[in-house]
Amino acid sequence: MDIDGFRGRLISADHADYDSARAVWNGAIDRRPHLIARCIGTADVVAAVRFARNHDLGIAIRGGGHNVAGTAVCDDGIVIDLSAMRGVRVDPADRRAWVQGGALWGDVDHETQAHGLATTGGIVSHTGVAGLTLGGGVGWLMRKHGLTVDNLLAINLVTADGGLLRVSEDEHPDLFWALRGGGGNFGVVTSFEFRLHPVGPTVLAGPILWDATDAAEVLRLYRDFIAGAPDELGTVVRFGTAPPLTVIPENLHWRPVMMVGACYAGPIEEGERVLRPLRASRTPLLDLVGPAPYVGFQSALDSTVVHGWNYYWKSTHLPEVRDDLIDVITEHAFSCSSPRSYAAMFHLKGAVSRIAEGATAFGNRQASHAITLDAVWRSGEDFGDRDTAWTRQFFAALRPFRQGVYVNFLGDDEDPGRIREAYGDAVYDRLVDVKTTYDPENVFHHNQNIRPRAGTQIVGPTSAPH
Incomplete structure (x- = not known):
């Protein structure tokens, strides 16, 4: 099976690496996806999202694969696997870091601590950056420097129609608000930009x-x-x-x-x-x-x-x-x-x-x-x-x-x-509004799902608001 424009590895059930590729941190999770698309760049993510939509396949997104609910792997659908995208770049003068969507917190700490810098990032080094960040991000530094999302400056996102967005306080601020705690409901994050603080080493x-x-x-x-x-x-x-x-x-x-x-x-x-x-x-x-x-x-x-x-x-x-x-x-x-x-x-x-x-x-x-x-x-x-x-x-x-x-x-x-309980009524209802705008067909639903309002649909490959 091929995906047009895809340069990474495609792993199907007959592949020798299939069982290891579908395994996640929680060994109690045993799911068998139709295909695992191990991406090596943003273009691969775009190709995988469009392929999934064209073939009516459900999507799971794997960063670190560390979520206890096992949301990084699905039955029958496609796993968009970012585990090969683990790059971290640090600007010590501006105290910023750019982190790819498959990085682990150990990758981030390794690079930032070379400059005596850090941001809030969990308490276990093999936790994925993406999942922890999108849910909020608790860690040792949060009481001093805030949650991980409180240090998030920008995101690069592949949307439900395969489009590309840069999201920040100034660009799609409604979506930026939702991504800071709303989980993987709104797209595939290919990279994050974080604020750093003097910590340690x-x-x-x-x-x-x-x-x-x-x-x-x-x-x-x-x-x-x-x-x-x-x-x-x-x-x-x-x-x-x-x-x-x-x-x-x-x-x-x-x-x-x-x-x-x-x-x-x-x-x-x-x-x-x-x-x-x-x-x-x-x-x-x-x-x-x-x-x-x-x-x-x-x-x-x-x-x-x-x-x-x-x-x-x-x-x-x-x-x-x-x-x-x-x-x-x-x-x-x-x-x-x-x-x-x-x-x-x-x-x-x-x-x-x-x-x-x-x-x-x-x-x-x-x-x-x-x-x-x-x-x-x-x-x-x-x-x-x-x-x-x-x-x-x-x-x-x-x-x-x-x-x-x-x-x-x-x-x-x-x-x-309990998903509504996680947010409270006002925040949950606002998340539904954003979900309905950016993912009205609930393409990204293999998560703690925020369901869009009924009766809306994506109308074209560039439909997400710009």
Whole structure:
């Protein structure tokens, strides 16, 4: 099978690389596309979109392939695979980076940190830039520098009719608004332009571990501590077992722990002073906070979320961490079966909440935390059913505290109403308007889908507004 004007690799079901090419980060996802189009440039993306439309094939878009719902691969349709498009270019004087749509955050950090620069980019280096950005982008730097979308300056996009658009505050501003949180609903992003900030290359960072039996007390101390923490401090609280990392003593491996990961995006001496009260809370089993390369810290958790393991998530945003919420968390967090399953709380606020609701399509900016309940098991292990049930029970117990959800944390079996919950009514309705303008036939629907209004259609290859 050929695609007119396509120069990359076409991989069909009879190809020796088909199974590896259709595999995504979440090993629980097993889908068989009709064709995988591994693009090497924008013209390939245009050709693949037009081919899919002409042959009535559904489209999935693969950047890093890291979405837990497996939206990067579809059954029967075509996967537009950008994984060969991983270029990053940095202008250190202007503090900007241009990043291709298939790049991973490790690619970005590698290039930007050569100049002591960074932008908010997740907490795992093998996460794709495109998916994380288009959903909003949470990471260690967000409280100081905002979400990834708050640092997005421009996008190059292939539209549903195979057209090309540059999108920014000045060019198609309605679409630029929607792309900053609205996910992959509006086209295929071939490149991003980001604002960069001075960060590192050495930061104060690392985990602090407490025994699970101390979790309720430490979580209350943590709550009081972060209430006065400066924006430079990013934290993630993890409830589970101590992973078998080389920096963690072997006698602690797989021990149930509450872990606070911290990254201070400011002077190291200042960070030492800020973190001192937390590090003195109770008596930790292990305190690994210290000066560390930012690039290394960004990849420190990579081995705990390995490609090909099986993942099932539930998630919600949370309000302030009240005592009754702490009781629910500590009652459920350590009752999973798999030693790899965990719950994680991302501290928001700071620069995230200072941007007005509705300024971008990212919803629920006033939430205190985002929590994910993550069942994790390897092929051949029998934890899947039990820990899937654990996530659902834990999620049900959080119902009184739920305050929206981060769209990138939605799984594959969610109630469709949760997509509206991710944005709120006003933002969701505005997203529908933009979707109806730029993708009225819902060509890009293999995602957390914003459905266009009925009764509209694309009328020609240049129909997207210019």
